Amino acid sequence: ENLLGREYYILFELLFRQKNWREADKQSARILLIVTNQQSTGNLPIEAIDGLPEEVLNKIDKFWLKASDSHFGWSIQAELFSYFNGDLEQMAKCCDWREEDAFFWKGWEKITFDLSSKFGHLPWLAWKNLGNSSNLLGIKTFWGIKNSIGRTPFYQKLLACGIGQNLGDDAKIKDEHYFYKRGKIKWRLGENEGAIANFNEALAINSQYAEAYSSRGLVYEQIKNYQQALLDCDKALEYDPDNTHLIARQAN
Secondary structure (H helix, E strand, C coil): CHHHHHHHHHHHHHHHHCCCHHHHHHHHHHHHHHHCCCCCCCCCCHHHHCCCCHHHHHHHHHHHHHHCCCCCCHHHHHHHHHHCCCCHHHHHHHHCCECCCCCCECCHHHCCCCCCCCCCCCCCHHHCCCCCCCCCCCCCCCCCCCCCCCHHHHHHHHHHCCCCCCCCCCCCCCCHHHHHHHHHHHHHCCCHHHHHHHHHHHHHHCCCCHHHHHHHHHHHHHCCCHHHHHHHHHHHHHHCCCCHHHHHHHHC
């Protein structure tokens, strides 16, 4: 437990103080190897995924979410996985994990370790066959398999633990958060009309959902419907009056 506490501290320092996304990626993988007793092999085989402790996955995910202002994190990736109904190729395109018109997924050297990268781009190390790159923690094949096969059971594990909401068509719970999060994904994919439709559905369920008003307002602002954008900003402030970001937007 003390060892794990030190590893968490290292990850915290890398993410919050240094903003060293590359090393934080390695450290996140190291922690998973420790809790599955796989340090000596450097592999995380598929059969070990189900035994990953929920509290460990949740803690690492929260670190990434908070440090990146919800730009990176396992819960984001799990939601994208469910949004695309398990289609890893669509997910890879969305997260910029493979070369344009290329058969293979990107290697470590082509991953973008900063906030200019796509939504959900990181963490990366846990998702890719690392070949024989002994300089990366000695990890040979993190999932014990090649390419992307190990991602599916991992994302399923996350969703089963409640780390990320199921946003797929088969989701049993389709509440305001379901439609709001789907709207956020559509917006990031450039599907503005679909995003607005999803935010409308979220607000039809909860008419006091400040985040939905705020996000819909951002879409309206992007498509230059400034009057509607301002109305949504006002509505968001009505239900979240202390939100400094909204106050700044309203002033502009």
